[in-house]
Amino acid sequence: MEQETLHDGRIVRSEDPLNLEMPFSSLDQFITPTKSFYVRTHFPIPAIDKDEWWLHVEGEVEKPFEINYEELLKLESVTIPVTLECAGNNRNFLEPKVKGVQWGLGAVGTAEWTGVPLAILLDRAEVKPEAREVILEGADEGVLEEPKRPPGIVKFARSIPLLKARTDVLLAYQMNGNDLPPEHGFPLRAIVPGWYAMASIKWLQGVIVTDRPFTGYYQTMDYAFWKRREEIAELVPLTDMQVKAEIAQPVEGETVPSDSNVRVHGAAWTSDGEITKVEVSTNGGASWNEASLIGKAVSNAWRLWDFEWHTPSKPGKQTLIASATDSHGRSQPVERDPDRGTYMINQLLPITVEVR
Amino acid sequence: MEQETLHDGRIVRSEDPLNLEMPFSSLDQFITPTKSFYVRTHFPIPAIDKDEWWLHVEGEVEKPFEINYEELLKLESVTIPVTLECAGNNRNFLEPKVKGVQWGLGAVGTAEWTGVPLAILLDRAEVKPEAREVILEGADEGVLEEPKRPPGIVKFARSIPLLKARTDVLLAYQMNGNDLPPEHGFPLRAIVPGWYAMASIKWLQGVIVTDRPFTGYYQTMDYAFWKRREEIAELVPLTDMQVKAEIAQPVEGETVPSDSNVRVHGAAWTSDGEITKVEVSTNGGASWNEASLIGKAVSNAWRLWDFEWHTPSKPGKQTLIASATDSHGRSQPVERDPDRGTYMINQLLPITVEVR
Numbered sequence: 001m002e003q004e005t006l007h008d009g010r011i012v013r014s015e016d017p018l019n020l021e022m023p024f025s026s027l028d029q030f031i032t033p034t035k036s037f038y039v040r041t042h043f044p045i046p047a048i049d050k051d052e053w054w055l056h057v058e059g060e061v062e063k064p065f066e067i068n069y070e071e072l073l074k075l076e077s078v079t080i081p082v083t084l085e086c087a088g089n090n091r092n093f094l095e096p097k098v099k100g101v102q103w104g105l106g107a108v109g110t111a112e113w114t115g116v117p118l119a120i121l122l123d124r125a126e127v128k129p130e131a132r133e134v135i136l137e138g139a140d141e142g143v144l145e146e147p148k149r150p151p152g153i154v155k156f157a158r159s160i161p162l163l164k165a166r167t168d169v170l171l172a173y174q175m176n177g178n179d180l181p182p183e184h185g186f187p188l189r190a191i192v193p194g195w196y197a198m199a200s201i202k203w204l205q206g207v208i209v210t211d212r213p214f215t216g217y218y219q220t221m222d223y224a225f226w227k228r229r230e231e232i233a234e235l236v237p238l239t240d241m242q243v244k245a246e247i248a249q250p251v252e253g254e255t256v257p258s259d260s261n262v263r264v265h266g267a268a269w270t271s272d273g274e275i276t277k278v279e280v281s282t283n284g285g286a287s288w289n290e291a292s293l294i295g296k297a298v299s300n301a302w303r304l305w306d307f308e309w310h311t312p313s314k315p316g317k318q319t320l321i322a323s324a325t326d327s328h329g330r331s332q333p334v335e336r337d338p339d340r341g342t343y344m345i346n347q348l349l350p351i352t353v354e355v356r
Numbered sequence: 357m358e359q360e361t362l363h364d365g366r367i368v369r370s371e372d373p374l375n376l377e378m379p380f381s382s383l384d385q386f387i388t389p390t391k392s393f394y395v396r397t398h399f400p401i402p403a404i405d406k407d408e409w410w411l412h413v414e415g416e417v418e419k420p421f422e423i424n425y426e427e428l429l430k431l432e433s434v435t436i437p438v439t440l441e442c443a444g445n446n447r448n449f450l451e452p453k454v455k456g457v458q459w460g461l462g463a464v465g466t467a468e469w470t471g472v473p474l475a476i477l478l479d480r481a482e483v484k485p486e487a488r489e490v491i492l493e494g495a496d497e498g499v500l501e502e503p504k505r506p507p508g509i510v511k512f513a514r515s516i517p518l519l520k521a522r523t524d525v526l527l528a529y530q531m532n533g534n535d536l537p538p539e540h541g542f543p544l545r546a547i548v549p550g551w552y553a554m555a556s557i558k559w560l561q562g563v564i565v566t567d568r569p570f571t572g573y574y575q576t577m578d579y580a581f582w583k584r585r586e587e588i589a590e591l592v593p594l595t596d597m598q599v600k601a602e603i604a605q606p607v608e609g610e611t612v613p614s615d616s617n618v619r620v621h622g623a624a625w626t627s628d629g630e631i632t633k634v635e636v637s638t639n640g641g642a643s644w645n646e647a648s649l650i651g652k653a654v655s656n657a658w659r660l661w662d663f664e665w666h667t668p669s670k671p672g673k674q675t676l677i678a679s680a681t682d683s684h685g686r687s688q689p690v691e692r693d694p695d696r697g698t699y700m701i702n703q704l705l706p707i708t709v710e711v712r
Contacts, residue, residue, distance in 0.1 A: 099503075135588070137588065147455075147503075148504070148577065150582035150584075150589035150695070151582065151694040151695055152589075152694075153587075154589060155587055155588055157588050208586075208588075212569075213569055214590060215576075215590045215591040215592065216588055216589065216590055216591070217589060217591070220571075220576055220591045221504065221577075221591070226506035226507065228506075230564075231509075231511055232491070232493065232511055232513050232564075232572055233506035233508075233510060233572065233573060234570060234571045234572055235571040235572070235573070235576045235577070236571065338507045338508075339506070339507055
């Protein structure tokens with residue numbers, strides 16, 4: 001395995017733009033410390049002076065307005081734990097290799113986010129009856145090089161259906177009790193619970209209500225997948241995270257003592273529901289054992305789990321697999337679905353350990 | 357200029373798939389003969405036995421049904437002249453060169469199409485109130501190789517808003533009074549007046565009513581362009597043909613006699629309106645003369661035009677330009693709009709002739 005460069009304890013997946021991964025083996029608590037939280041950027045991190053910053057709320061609204069940082073902090077706020085996962089998390093496990101940041105297990109984390117429900121701003125703007133979606137626009141931008149890019153500067157932007165925008169979306173200015181760090185979207189980012197994190201727009205500067213589906217670059221040419229309706233493939237933006245369990249420890253290739261109790265533990269998450277079961281196989285899927293779910297289920301956040309494995313007395317390689325099921329009865333596929341392209345990777349991920 | 361291969365008098369732009377262009381200099385009548393009409397295909401031409409063929413009408417309808425060729429021919433029919441233009445017509449003039457079939461002037465033509473208004477089939481199927489679009493699906497299909505293709509077999513399909521589908525769209529089984537030839541969509545093709553011809557689906561086999569915008573390959577990854585709303589680029593399917601005049605004769609590089617009357621002629625067309633004016637400049641745009649429009653204006657069809665040019669007595673190069681204006685006051689841009697990518701090429705196209 002190639003040597004990984006570290007940055008503040010995180011694995012550097014790319015420096016420009018900055019993409020940092022949490023070593024998932026370090027998972028030891030429900031809340032991921034900010035300094036360990038994975039970082040996904042597409043462009044240079046915008047340097048924003050909060051005293052010069054304004055959030056624009058506009059589009060299909062009766063009363064478009066702008067609000068600055070100071071005024072925003074005076075509005076009613078809430079604090080909620082939300083798990084964010086990059087839509088390309090686990091890409092490094094795909095065979096054959098595909099383009100994109102080669103995330104391992106750690107492009108996922110859970111933080112406590114404090115901010116203003118988007119509904120409060122939408123209500124103030126008085127959304128028109130014809131409104132259907134809300135575009136969230138970041139300050140991050142740049143020129144792309146892919147063949148089918150738009151010419152000129154492209155801004156990072158994503159849309160949310162109006163109902164979800166009103167019900168679920170938080171505009172967060174704090175992460176784990178402190179101001180957002182620049183790499184996490186200072187001064188303001190969206191938190192879109194249950195969706196892959198490409199929708200949780202950082203460096204938020206625009207909230208644009210629209211009367212038709214938005215088809216920006218980051219929900220068509222990128223962060224989209226082909227979904228078949230009968231025989232016809234349709235391009236659909238990525239939205240919901242897929243049910244998944246990941247093993248934090250032991251790690252791939254680790255040596256564990258024979259005839260001993262070894263703790264197998266990790267986290268599991270889903271979208272729009274709760275994790276109801278995590279099963280662990282220590283023999284490559286031949287049999288399964290139910291893991292213990294730790295703590296209480298929290299909406300839109302992962303669930304830590306563990307399982308005490310009594311290792312075989314005979315030395316040799318063993319294959320561990322974790323598999324999650326959620327309250328909708330959804331579970332993880334065994335095989336990769338090729339229609340998902342380079343995203344939504346939630347098939348079972350076996351790891352091999354050496355019993356000695 | 358490289359030597360062009362001819363096929364039945366048409367320029368071969370590619371053999372597999374078959375793409376044939378009308379030599380535009382041969383334009384001499386309002387109706388383009390079928391044997392001269394340009395051919396655009398994306399996949400091998402489906403070999404369809406009309407006695408085995410069925411058209412499926414389904415989706416958001418109360419009464420889905422299938423109809424065969426014999427029954428279709430018994431329905432009320434209409435015959436209308438419609439101009440079809442490939443969305444990439446004139447691509448050969450773009451600098452720098454872009455990908456795609458390198459069409460010159462002749463990926464355009466006007467035929468008389470006979471068939472059944474789509475509205476008759478939609479009425480029979482009883483479209484549900486939630487219907488918004490109609491997908492037209494061809495029998496042509498294949499595996500693509502572009503990086504962002506859907507996996508597996510892709511069918512050629514395109515959608516039309518329900519209102520236009522009901523009002524304008526014809527399902528044609530005859531072209532210029534005879535059965536459609538295989539390369540023009542036998543046994544049945546859609547004719548979508550006013551739109552670039554990628555929407556006029558050939559080898560039609562499915563009419564699928566949907567309750568949401570269709571995002572198939574041929575209206576997202578292909579046959580789409582970036583349109584800016586404020587600073588944000590959105591991917592939009594190509595639809596309306598853009599106002600355009602083309603010069604049939606003289607041709608680029610032609611020698612014309614000095615101090616003589618030379619006929620400059622061609623065709624002009626637009627979408628959802630009529631050509632109201634064609635102007636010709638014989639001095640590179642320094643001054644303009646109004647051309648004569650020939651015949652009566654016909655909805656959704658081109659207008660032939662001509663202009664008698666008294667050539668200068670002094671020999672030398674002269675630059676000819678034709679420019680059309682339509683009943684909405686739309687005219688042709690002087691410069692290429694880069695947001696249009698490789699499609700919708702309607703900027704002024706100067707040609708150079710030698711006066712001798």
